[in-house]
Amino acid sequence: MDMNKIRADFPILSREVYGKPLVYLDNGATVQKPKCMVDAMADEYFTVNANVHRGVHYLSQQATELHEAARMTVCNHINAASINEVIFTKGTTESINLVAFSFGEAFLSQGDEVIISEMEHHSNIVPWQLLAERKGIVLKVVPITDSGELCMDSYKEMLSSKTKLVSITHVSNVLGTVNPVKDIIKAAHDLDIPVLLDGAQSVPHMKVDVQDLDVDFYVFSAHKAYGPTGLGVLYGKEKWLDRMPPYQGGGEMIKSVSFEKTTFNELPFKFEAGTPDFVGTTGFAAALDYMNAIGMHEIEAHERELTIYAMNQLAQVEDIRFFGVAENKTSVISFLVGDIHHFDMGTLLDRLGIAVRTGHHCAQPLMNRLGIEGTVRASFGMYNTKEEVDILVKGIDRVKSMF
Numbered sequence: 001m002d003m004n005k006i007r008a009d010f011p012i013l014s015r016e017v018y019g020k021p022l023v024y025l026d027n028g029a030t031v032q033k034p035k036c037m038v039d040a041m042a043d044e045y046f047t048v049n050a051n052v053h054r055g056v057h058y059l060s061q062q063a064t065e066l067h068e069a070a071r072m073t074v075c076n077h078i079n080a081a082s083i084n085e086v087i088f089t090k091g092t093t094e095s096i097n098l099v100a101f102s103f104g105e106a107f108l109s110q111g112d113e114v115i116i117s118e119m120e121h122h123s124n125i126v127p128w129q130l131l132a133e134r135k136g137i138v139l140k141v142v143p144i145t146d147s148g149e150l151c152m153d154s155y156k157e158m159l160s161s162k163t164k165l166v167s168i169t170h171v172s173n174v175l176g177t178v179n180p181v182k183d184i185i186k187a188a189h190d191l192d193i194p195v196l197l198d199g200a201q202s203v204p205h206m207k208v209d210v211q212d213l214d215v216d217f218y219v220f221s222a223h224k225a226y227g228p229t230g231l232g233v234l235y236g237k238e239k240w241l242d243r244m245p246p247y248q249g250g251g252e253m254i255k256s257v258s259f260e261k262t263t264f265n266e267l268p269f270k271f272e273a274g275t276p277d278f279v280g281t282t283g284f285a286a287a288l289d290y291m292n293a294i295g296m297h298e299i300e301a302h303e304r305e306l307t308i309y310a311m312n313q314l315a316q317v318e319d320i321r322f323f324g325v326a327e328n329k330t331s332v333i334s335f336l337v338g339d340i341h342h343f344d345m346g347t348l349l350d351r352l353g354i355a356v357r358t359g360h361h362c363a364q365p366l367m368n369r370l371g372i373e374g375t376v377r378a379s380f381g382m383y384n385t386k387e388e389v390d391i392l393v394k395g396i397d398r399v400k401s402m403f
């Protein structure tokens, strides 16, 4: 990977904060944007802008073509079998809420079980709790080991005829653990149980092939994968989506409406009520093209090497404690140093130009499991370098010396 060229594609990386070069290590929260992605959106606003799907005029048709071409780009990127299986949403959170609501309506009733894990983001906990309140389903939680890996034996023991869905993260946003998703899916499928994977922290970092995984639902956010904010994807196997009722009502998702009876549009539009973010989808397609031009395998290899390098360098900091030391780990490192509060560490690193995240990372149950309130989290994107890791390590030493 030509790091100088890649970094030059992200204009924000050359700015300074507090007179220091920006070292952006908060990529788990959102990544910076390549110029080509923003250009694609600006170009569409300035030359094509018109509402999609409904217009007979030239611009509307062109905008529709761009929007549907973007769906095809997403479809190819994750190797979905059909564009009918690619639903545009507002993000990972909305995608999970959609499944919880709609799959819940169609397939879940009192006493049925949904399996999640101890390392889930709130987005993959709360929608199921809301469903539990509405429908009386039971949430089962797979525990994790001290190194931050799923207890696969406990998981397998939890699976039963009562289990109606498994919903687990592909990569933990706190621990960086890459879960053994093929094993998770195989064990569930052996009992005909469908699986949802939260791909918010995997799609930006590795090649994802939904057919190879044989996963039933796969969800992710564009803004974490070099695309725009406010856009996400729900991949779902057609056999499920076909049988699930609409999530929201409105324009686009209908075939015909009368006061007596409304019929619904076919997939994928059945789940896309209202005007979609058709400019955002063009931007996301440009972002995916950009990632593919660099190569998903190259991005993954670079970030894995960087993660190992960072773990080794950080390990030399006296009194550092890591949270998440799984063998299969990528791009996310959570830690605490001595008794320095994570918030103090983050604030002081910020003054040195280093952006890290502090707090519970929307994973309070995981924090409870770890017996802490929060961590400092450094998370990498494709443009991060070993030099930046060195700056982080020096920064931590400097903060330490202040206490």
Ligand code: PLP
Binding pocket: 028, 029, 090, 091, 092, 093, 094, 121, 123, 124, 169, 171, 172, 173, 198, 200, 201, 221
């Ligand atoms: N799931 C995981 C693992 C995440 O890391 C995040 C965001 O940090 C989400 C879900 C929620 O994503 P969004 O806020 O884009 O909907």
